[in-house]
Amino acid sequence: MTIKLGVPSKGRLMEKTFEWFAARGITLQRTGSEREYAGAVEGIDGVSLILLSAGEIPRELAAGRIHLGVTGTDLVQEKLALWDQLVAPVEELAFGHADLIIAVPQAWVDVDTLDDLDAAASAFRDKHGFRLRIATKYHRLVREFLRSTGVADYALVDSQGATEGTIKNETAEAIADITSSGETLRANHLKILSDGLILRSQATLWRSRMADMDDADRATMTALLARLS
Numbered sequence: 001m002t003i004k005l006g007v008p009s010k011g012r013l014m015e016k017t018f019e020w021f022a023a024r025g026i027t028l029q030r031t032g033s034e035r036e037y038a039g040a041v042e043g044i045d046g047v048s049l050i051l052l053s054a055g056e057i058p059r060e061l062a063a064g065r066i067h068l069g070v071t072g073t074d075l076v077q078e079k080l081a082l083w084d085q086l087v088a089p090v091e092e093l094a095f096g097h098a099d100l101i102i103a104v105p106q107a108w109v110d111v112d113t114l115d116d117l118d119a120a121a122s123a124f125r126d127k128h129g130f131r132l133r134i135a136t137k138y139h140r141l142v143r144e145f146l147r148s149t150g151v152a153d154y155a156l157v158d159s160q161g162a163t164e165g166t167i168k169n170e171t172a173e174a175i176a177d178i179t180s181s182g183e184t185l186r187a188n189h190l191k192i193l194s195d196g197l198i199l200r201s202q203a204t205l206w207r208s209r210m211a212d213m214d215d216a217d218r219a220t221m222t223a224l225l226a227r228l229s
């Protein structure tokens, strides 16, 4: 067998992950054509590279189909109930920083906190006859956060991308999404609630608690982790 290492297959996260491993003497590269999701590992024996969507890496770790994987804290905590029983963080990689936050239109001058949002949600329901809608792809994290903070009178609507646009498109009144530089929020005339930070995320190397290993794999894992930490 080999130790299977799952890495995002495209974009910022893939490039930064390759750089992070290269700085530790392990070369990860895509092989084949530009569109083929095949990869190779040089600098250590017994490790194979699996290129995957960042959003699927938590599930693959939880199922034990990969031994190690790089993805954001946000995606692990969103996709896996009881995530800490299924995976363990090995290293925070110091890139891919993003905050999961709740934001509302800047024009809502009376709404700056979750308490204000709660009041606005009740008023919204009285006026419109349906619940204030919050667009997000982070359903689990947003529900847990709002439950713990006592906001109840809302409906989540699913948005898998361009979430900041849902308010202008009138499919939601508020959003819960990740922000990094804050530019997308500003460009869409949105503001973060002062107590609306749900989670700080960054790219992290995770180890599966569920993946099988033989003796050779265990030796490879020990050697690999010694190189990475």
Ligand SMILES: Nc1ncnc2c1ncn2[C@@H]1O[C@H](COP(=O)(O)OP(=O)(O)OP(=O)(O)O)[C@@H](O)[C@H]1O
Pocket (backbone or CB within 6 Å): 011, 013, 052, 053, 054, 055, 056, 071, 072, 073, 074, 075, 096, 097, 098, 178, 179, 180, 181, 201, 202, 203
């Ligand atoms: N603007 C950003 N700055 C920093 N990190 C970000 C940014 N956008 C997303 N991320 C982080 O990158 C990771 C992947 O995000 P996302 O799911 O949006 O990626 P994607 O490219 O759409 O991946 P997928 O292939 O799963 O669709 C997440 O952990 C997220 O927190």
Ligand SMILES: O=P(O)(O)OC[C@H]1O[C@H](OP(=O)(O)OP(=O)(O)O)[C@H](O)[C@@H]1O
Pocket (backbone or CB within 6 Å): 160, 161, 162, 163, 164, 177, 178, 179, 180, 181, 182, 183, 184, 185
């Ligand atoms: O604070 P900023 O630096 O502007 O970054 C935040 C944006 O980045 C991500 O979107 P992405 O580019 O991954 O596209 P998406 O909306 O399709 O997910 C995220 O969903 C925000 O929209």
